[in-house]
Amino acid sequence: MDDDKEKQTVIEAEIPMGTVHPAALEPYRVRLFVEDEIVRDAEITVGVNHRGVERIMEGLPVEKANSLTEKICGICSNSHIWNSCLVAEKALDIEVPERAQYIRIIMEEMERLHSHFLYLAHGNEVLGHETFAMRLFYIRETVMDLLGMIGGNRVQYGAPILGGVRPRCELDDKRIQKLKDGMDLMEERLAAFADRFVSDPMVMSRITDVGVISQKDALRLACTGPTLRATGVESDLRTEMKEYDPFEFDVITQDGGDVKAQLLTRVFENLESIKIIRQAIRDLPDGPITNRSWEMKDTPLTKSYIEVPRGTLYHSYALEDGRVRHCVIRTPSMANIGAMQHACIGHHITDAQLSIVQCDPCFTCTDRAIQIIKI
Amino acid sequence: MSLKSYSRGRAVHVMLVYTGGCNGCDIEIVNCILSPKFDAEQYKVFLTWNPREADVLVVTGPVTKHNEGPLREIYKAIPEPKAVVAAGACALMGGVYKNCHGDIPSEEIAGPVDKIIPVDARVPGCAVRPQDIVAGLVSALPLILDAE
Numbered sequence: 001m002d003d004d005k006e007k008q009t010v011i012e013a014e015i016p017m018g019t020v021h022p023a024a025l026e027p028y029r030v031r032l033f034v035e036d037e038i039v040r041d042a043e044i045t046v047g048v049n050h051r052g053v054e055r056i057m058e059g060l061p062v063e064k065a066n067s068l069t070e071k072i073c074g075i076c077s078n079s080h081i082w083n084s085c086l087v088a089e090k091a092l093d094i095e096v097p098e099r100a101q102y103i104r105i106i107m108e109e110m111e112r113l114h115s116h117f118l119y120l121a122h123g124n125e126v127l128g129h130e131t132f133a134m135r136l137f138y139i140r141e142t143v144m145d146l147l148g149m150i151g152g153n154r155v156q157y158g159a160p161i162l163g164g165v166r167p168r169c170e171l172d173d174k175r176i177q178k179l180k181d182g183m184d185l186m187e188e189r190l191a192a193f194a195d196r197f198v199s200d201p202m203v204m205s206r207i208t209d210v211g212v213i214s215q216k217d218a219l220r221l222a223c224t225g226p227t228l229r230a231t232g233v234e235s236d237l238r239t240e241m242k243e244y245d246p247f248e249f250d251v252i253t254q255d256g257g258d259v260k261a262q263l264l265t266r267v268f269e270n271l272e273s274i275k276i277i278r279q280a281i282r283d284l285p286d287g288p289i290t291n292r293s294w295e296m297k298d299t300p301l302t303k304s305y306i307e308v309p310r311g312t313l314y315h316s317y318a319l320e321d322g323r324v325r326h327c328v329i330r331t332p333s334m335a336n337i338g339a340m341q342h343a344c345i346g347h348h349i350t351d352a353q354l355s356i357v358q359c360d361p362c363f364t365c366t367d368r369a370i371q372i373i374k375i
Numbered sequence: 376m377s378l379k380s381y382s383r384g385r386a387v388h389v390m391l392v393y394t395g396g397c398n399g400c401d402i403e404i405v406n407c408i409l410s411p412k413f414d415a416e417q418y419k420v421f422l423t424w425n426p427r428e429a430d431v432l433v434v435t436g437p438v439t440k441h442n443e444g445p446l447r448e449i450y451k452a453i454p455e456p457k458a459v460v461a462a463g464a465c466a467l468m469g470g471v472y473k474n475c476h477g478d479i480p481s482e483e484i485a486g487p488v489d490k491i492i493p494v495d496a497r498v499p500g501c502a503v504r505p506q507d508i509v510a511g512l513v514s515a516l517p518l519i520l521d522a523e
């Protein structure tokens with residue numbers, strides 16, 4: 001009799017969120033299946049944002065296709081155009097001058113900085129601490145201004161081109177000085193923020209042991225990037241990329257896999273990025289920044305993997321008459337969707353949004369799969 | 376100035392809708408309202424995600440087919456008087472996504488925005504600059520404040 005009573009009081013419900021939702025920013029759909037107030041299952045549906053970028057790229061001249069990849073994502077635009085150039089450079093055997101390599105690294109690391117700052121700001125906003133969020137937006141402004149100074153545009157800066165970097169992005173002494181000052185300023189402010197962040201008992205109690213992804217689950221769900229590193233797995237493609245050989249940096253890992261670990265991974269990675277940029281400025285070699293002596297030819301399917309702010313990014317295409325064929329792009333958020341769903345399960349419903357946001361979703365670049373309906 | 380428009384002017388609520396752009400514009404808009412550098416909040420402009428609370432609708436992105444319905448719904452839910460600001464090359468003419476190759480129309484894009492809902496102010500740029508967004512918002516404000 002008592003058992004029956006208990007069964008009746010458990011309320012099962014489905015809570016849909018999206019596609020336009022206050023905390024989600026981007027359009028995507030989440031369905032939470034709750035028992036009382038505990039999430040028992042979660043489902044994330046993407047596809048609302050699908051614009052068919054790969055299809056537009058098909059048949060375009062490779063230079064045009066490269067600059068189009070930038071428009072896949074406004075947060076990691078440099079990563080996309082860089083990887084897209086790497087594919088063609090690998091296929092056509094184009095040698096990139098060393099100075100250009102260094103400038104590419106500087107741009108990429110600055111992008112990691114601004115992406116992680118955005119993540120931290122968004123995370124803080126979702127957990128309800130708007131002052132921290134504003135503070136982080138304030139720190140982020142420094143790196144946005146530096147990117148604007150080098151690339152000419154604050155968001156789509158488009159530094160890499162086939163065989164080097166765009167002449168507009170050359171670093172002269174004045175710019176290098178500004179970069180140095182910017183890095184000093186940012187390190188100081190970030191350290192001050194980190195101090196306040198970890199010593200705030202209210203924030204810490206809100207994010208500790210929330211949205212836990214265990215190491216085993218993270219590996220099983222094939223997470224990548226900082227989301228995986230926050231569970232204690234030392235996996236960073238940058239250690240295997242030859243572009244990063246001249247630089248010394250640590251792979252940041254944290255234990256626990258909860259929101260706290262995720263946030264702190266990003267904070268420490270930012271400090272590592274500042275370290276890499278400093279090294280790149282110090283050792284910046286002289287010489288040309290573009291190599292224009294290469295010939296177009298037909299190539300088979302070539303692929304390239306790089307480490308971008310959110311994990312491993314994959315681009316592949318073949319070239320035919322200088323045009324792109326069979327283009328495939330796989331973004332890191334795609335791999336992390338499993339973790340987002342998993343992190344919600346077993347926690348209170350008020351933690352669900354935080355659990356999703358902690359995996360740094362970027363559905364704008366993820367929406368690329370198409371559904372093929374059988375007739 | 377009526378009492379209504381006086382009080383409206385003290386708290387302009389901006390709703391931002393992403394309709395399939397690349398995130399570049401969206402983040403610049405959030406940035407321009409929240410970040411202390413541009414800080415539109417000091418002029419009593421607030422960001423909201425509740426259409427019933429909003430005065431100005433800022434739309435970014437080329438409006439994918441899936442987003443067309445929600446966008447219309449959101450527009451309907453905003454109380455009169457309202458203004459719509461389209462921000463970014465995507466929202467204005469579909470950007471790089473609209474025409475696949477030359478004249479072949481894209482199967483995914485329903486936009487640009489003015490095909491779907493009436494647009495009052497247009498802010499160009501890819502991505503838009505925060506300064507331009509503030510200018511665009513300011514140019515749309517008379518529509519709300521001077522309404523009867």
Ligand code: SF4
Binds near residue numbers: 398401464501502503
């Ligand atoms: S206008 Fe440019 S920056 Fe803005 S959403 Fe479109 S592609 Fe992205």
